[in-house]
Amino acid sequence: MSTANRDRLTLLIAGTLVSMAIAAWVPMVPAFNTAKSVEVSTVPVSALTTATREWAPIPSTGKAPSAHTATKLAAKGDGPVSIVRDPTDLPKSIGARGPQRVRVDFETIEVSGKLADGASYTYWTFNGKVPGPFVRVRVGDVVEVRLKNHEDSAVLHNVDFHAVTGPGGGAVATEAPPGESRGFEFRATNPGLYVYHCAIPMAAQHIANGMYGLILVEPEGGLPKVDHEFYVMQGEIYTEQPLGTKGALTESFKKLMDEKPEYFVFNGAVGALSAERPLKAKVGETVRIYFGVGGPNHTSSFHVIGEIFDRLYNLGTLTAPPLTNVQTATVPPGGAAVAEFKLEVPGKYMLVDHALSRVNRGLVGILEVDGPANPNIFKDYEPEKSAKSISH
Numbered sequence: 592m593s594t595a596n597r598d599r600l601t602l603l604i605a606g607t608l609v610s611m612a613i614a615a616w617v618p619m620v621p622a623f624n625t626a627k628s629v630e631v632s633t634v635p636v637s638a639l640t641t642a643t644r645e646w647a648p649i650p651s652t653g654k655a656p657s658a659h660t661a662t663k664l665a666a667k668g669d670g671p672v673s674i675v676r677d678p679t680d681l682p683k684s685i686g687a688r689g690p691q692r693v694r695v696d697f698e699t700i701e702v703s704g705k706l707a708d709g710a711s712y713t714y715w716t717f718n719g720k721v722p723g724p725f726v727r728v729r730v731g732d733v734v735e736v737r738l739k740n741h742e743d744s745a746v747l748h749n750v751d752f753h754a755v756t757g758p759g760g761g762a763v764a765t766e767a768p769p770g771e772s773r774g775f776e777f778r779a780t781n782p783g784l785y786v787y788h789c790a791i792p793m794a795a796q797h798i799a800n801g802m803y804g805l806i807l808v809e810p811e812g813g814l815p816k817v818d819h820e821f822y823v824m825q826g827e828i829y830t831e832q833p834l835g836t837k838g839a840l841t842e843s844f845k846k847l848m849d850e851k852p853e854y855f856v857f858n859g860a861v862g863a864l865s866a867e868r869p870l871k872a873k874v875g876e877t878v879r880i881y882f883g884v885g886g887p888n889h890t891s892s893f894h895v896i897g898e899i900f901d902r903l904y905n906l907g908t909l910t911a912p913p914l915t916n917v918q919t920a921t922v923p924p925g926g927a928a929v930a931e932f933k934l935e936v937p938g939k940y941m942l943v944d945h946a947l948s949r950v951n952r953g954l955v956g957i958l959e960v961d962g963p964a965n966p967n968i969f970k971d972y973e974p975e976k977s978a979k980s981i982s983h
């Protein structure tokens with residue numbers, strides 16, 4: 592087993608132990624998104640890792656420090672902020688340049704964000720949005736990662752990049768208490784599209800709360816040009832309150848352990864990629880979707896209704912030849928895929944997980960395609976005209 596794998600396994604085991612510790616608490620702490628339960632979920636972690644660290648004490652009673660952050664970040668407007676990552680918010684393609692040193696700055700921020708109409712949720716984020724920033728490097732680059740945990744955070748955060756060869760994917764090196772910064776550097780050795788996520792135990796909790804993103808390691812020479820690139824990630828949110836409840840929703844440890852989310856979301860929130868930020872393109876254009884599953888638990892059957900993936904870079908590999916003419920992509924938690932297709936017919940195309948019950952839990956996006964009709968490829972059936980043509 593490689594060192595990285597061993598380290599990931601260690602984290603996994605640590606997470607399990609912490610989970611068991613939390614489970615013992617759950618009957619006493621029904622809403623575990625409180626200062627008291629935060630203490631439970633983090634204190635054993637320091638016991639499980641060897642490093643001694645300075646670490647801001649967490650009050651055992653009163654308001655969770657994360658609420659403080661929420662107030663500050665929400666001050667510009669009324670109500671919770673949007674944590675939705677714009678699907679067009681990704682760096683330009685790297686293309687032909689040679690390897691170089693690249694710096695990536697992360698800040699982990701806990702914030703009250705809009706989950707659905709009339710409902711807010713305390714998200715844990717990289718840089719205030721879900722998913723975190725799209726990191727784009729090329730093979731051979733040396734990537735310097737700096738992670739600052741916001742001073743108002745309630746808990747430790749870190750980052751594990753699946754593109755890293757090294758202990759914990761950087762998780763150990765970046766484990767930062769509130770108000771502190773950590774970092775590491777790595778060489779991007781393997782091209783591909785990879786997930787990154789916070790790996791502080793209980794990692795599933797940190798991921799469910801929004802701490803995931805994608806890093807693209809371009810192969811030498813880059814990727815073929817397309818007209819539009821989009822950044823889409825799928826996640827799950829486990830609230831105490833049933834689907835559709837208004838107000839400030841709190842996280843459910845039991846539902847997380849049972850893997851039964853109330854919400855499934857693209858880019859962090861219900862309506863993120865439909866009402867708030869639909870994808871847009873025109874007839875005749877080509878699109879590439881970088882799709883990843885933060886999860887933490889459910890595999891996606893990613894599908895665009897009314898389209899066929901001309902090319903699918905299955906499982907995020909960019910070195911194996913892409914599959915062609917694919918209807919639905921299986922994308923596991925902690926996995927990714929790149930889907931490319933050309934738009935030939937105008938209309939609204941829905942992005943879904945073809946486990947379609949999830950649409951009703953919030954999991955739907957829209958790709959709006961404008962342009963002239965293309966009756967060669969698609970036309971509405973018009974019964975009257977057709978009837979006439981048959982009858983004469």
Ligand SMILES: [Cu+2]
Nearest residue numbers: 748749789797
């Ligand atoms: Cu975290």
